Amino acid sequence: xxxxxxxxxxxxxxxxxxxLLSRLRAIGVSSAWVLTKELFGWRRFDNRRQVGASxxxxxxxxxxxxxxxxxxxxxxGNKRVRWLLVELSWRWLRLQPDSxxxxxxxxxxxxxxxxxxxxxxxxxxxxxxxxxxxxxxHGQIPAGATLKTMPA
Numbered sequence: 001x002x003x004x005x006x007x008x009x010x011x012x013x014x015x016x017x018x019x020l021l022s023r024l025r026a027i028g029v030s031s032a033w034v035l036t037k038e039l040f041g042w043r044r045f046d047n048r049r050q051v052g053a054s055x056x057x058x059x060x061x062x063x064x065x066x067x068x069x070x071x072x073x074x075x076x077g078n079k080r081v082r083w084l085l086v087e088l089s090w091r092w093l094r095l096q097p098d099s100x101x102x103x104x105x106x107x108x109x110x111x112x113x114x115x116x117x118x119x120x121x122x123x124x125x126x127x128x129x130x131x132x133x134x135x136x137x138h139g140q141i142p143a144g145a146t147l148k149t150m151p152a
Contacts, residue, residue: 017036019032020032024148025096026091027132038078039129048133051133055082056073057073057077057129081129089121089122108123128142
């Protein structure tokens with residue numbers, strides 16, 4: 001295990017995006033690796049809509065004549081990253097209680113039932129991936145988010 005961890009630490013030195021993401025509370029090194037290798041490391045995005053669409057977290061409305069219905073998320077993007085973002089969103093709520101994203105979720109969905117919170121967590125995942133993209137691309141820390149304290 002020590003040899004594997006030493007190898008990971010060596011590889012981590014060359015990955016600026018992984019280091020940057022893993023500095024945020026609620027995001028570990030493994031999650032940062034997946035986000036970098038599967039999403040941020042190989043493609044550049046121009047706007048938030050492209051980021052959401054690449055992981056399949058965009059809405060798919062049905063609109064035909066007088067019939068208008070929301071069909072949920074598209075699910076046309078990367079399945080592993082979408083799953084990871086939903087899990088990170090639950091962790092984000094617990095470990096980043098002062099962030100603007102957490103406050104938005106609580107205002108919008110926390111008073112609802114279990115079903116509303118599950119719907120809301122997907123919306124939070126979409127907002128979180130956009131916030132993480134802005135953090136990696138432009139260095140904007142998500143509003144109210146805290147960074148891990150690094151040992152000296």
